Each structure stands twice: as C-alpha cells, then as structure tokens.
Amino acid sequence: MKIFLDTANVEDISLYNDFIDGVTTNPTLLSQYAHSEHTFLIKRICELVTGHVSVEVISSDFDEMIREGRELAALDSKVCVKLPCTLDGMKVCKRLSIDGIATNLTLCFSPTQALMAAKCGATYVSPFIGRLDDAGHDGLALIEDISEIYNVNEYETIILAASIRSVTHVVRAAMDGVGAVTISPKILKQCLEHPLTDKGLEIFANDWEKGK
Numbered sequence: 314m315k316i317f318l319d320t321a322n323v324e325d326i327s328l329y330n331d332f333i334d335g336v337t338t339n340p341t342l343l344s345q346y347a348h349s350e351h352t353f354l355i356k357r358i359c360e361l362v363t364g365h366v367s368v369e370v371i372s373s374d375f376d377e378m379i380r381e382g383r384e385l386a387a388l389d390s391k392v393c394v395k396l397p398c399t400l401d402g403m404k405v406c407k408r409l410s411i412d413g414i415a416t417n418l419t420l421c422f423s424p425t426q427a428l429m430a431a432k433c434g435a436t437y438v439s440p441f442i443g444r445l446d447d448a449g450h451d452g453l454a455l456i457e458d459i460s461e462i463y464n465v466n467e468y469e470t471i472i473l474a475a476s477i478r479s480v481t482h483v484v485r486a487a488m489d490g491v492g493a494v495t496i497s498p499k500i501l502k503q504c505l506e507h508p509l510t511d512k513g514l515e516i517f518a519n520d521w522e523k524g525k
C-alpha cells in the first residue's frame with residue numbers, strides 16, 4: 314500500500330520522507346503553506362519526493378480545468394492532476410489520461426462516482442472517509458464497496474483513501490486492500506509511535522544505569 318503525506322509543509326515532508334511514496338495537496342493545504350507563488354512550492358515538493366504529488370485544479374469549468382491541468386502537469390513529471398468527481402472533472406480526467414497525464418479524482422463520496430472514475434481512466438480515486446463519517450455515513454464501508462467493484466471488474470484505478478482521521482482508518486484501509494492512503498503528518502506520527510515502546514525504552518535506560 315502506498316502512503317502519501319497529505320500536506321504542503323516542506324519540513325514535514327522532509328521529516329517523514331523515508332515512509333512516504335508521494336504527497337497529496339489540496340487548495341486548502343497549498344494556501345496554508347505557499348508564501349508567494351504556488352508553483353514554487355509545488356516544484357520544491359516534487360524535488361523532495363520520489364513519487365506522485367497530487368495538485369488540484371481550482372476551476373470547475375471544463376475548458377479551464379483542462380488548461381490548468383496541463384499547466385500543472387508541465388511543472389514536473391511527478392505532478393498528478395487532482396480533479397473533482399463531477400461531470401466536467403471526469404471528462405477532463407479522460408482527456409488528460411489519454412495524454413498520459415496522471416490523475417486523481419478527488420471528493421469521491423459514492424461507489425458510482427468511483428466506478429465512473431475508473432471508466433474515465435483515473436490513476437487514483439480519492440474517497441473521503443472522514444468527511445463521510447462526519448456526515449453520519451460509514452466512510453470505511455465506501456472503500457470496501459469500491460474495492461469490491463474494482464476487483465470484480467478488474468479496474469486499474471488505485472483507491473487512495475483520503476480524509477483519514479485516525480490510525481484505525483489506516484489499519485482498516487490497509488486490511489481492505491486499498492492501493493494507497495493519504496495521511497496528515499499528525500496521523501503518520503501516530504502510526505510510528507506506541508506508549509509501550511517509550512515506556513520500554515525508559516525501563517531499559519533505567520536498568521542500564523542501575524547496573525553500572
């Protein structure tokens with residue numbers, strides 16, 4: 314399973330670079346960390362990581378999204394163009410996929426949106442688990458449904474579980490066989506830590522001192 318870091322923070326990307334396969338951003342994250350022109354930050358992130366860097370278009374109109382998508386893809390070969398799961402977003406995805414540009418269909422909230430994403434050749438589809446849970450639905454059930462649809466139909470689109478809110482979400486996504494998750498630096502840190510590891514280290518250090 315690929316792990317993407319859901320951030321535009323260069324310090325966090327450097328810190329956790331050994332564990333990640335790439336980065337996902339969105340307009341909220343980029344506006345948080347881009348001090349001047351967004352393109353500088355996107356290029357800097359691409360220099361740091363080995364895999365895809367998802368960058369989202371801002372417009373929602375077909376022609377504008379095509380233009381933006383091509384501009385973003387021209388920044389670096391690692392850029393994966395993030396498009397919304399809308400009629401126009403999926404049509405743009407189809408065009409960009411034909412051109413060999415990597416795509417990530419984002420804001421996916423239903424199995425049928427994921428089905429359509431696969432039909433238009435998306436590289437990744439991003440179901441938003443946490444936001445579905447927030448709305449009183451079952452985010453993990455969505456990725457189980459998409460997994461089954463993709464397996465049965467042998468679609469190649471990679472499920473990229475997004476809007477992950479807990480370590481449990483990460484574990485369940487991995488158990489459900491998704492191809493990728495994107496997690497915040499906070500969740501990645503939690504994935505690495507366990508209180509009993511810290512406690513064990515403290516005991517070993519104390520015992521070592523006592524034995525001297």
Ligand code: G3P
Pocket residue numbers: 319337338339441443444475476477495
């Ligand atoms: O970047 C897409 C997604 O992971 C955003 O998550 O926490 O804003 O729902 P969140």
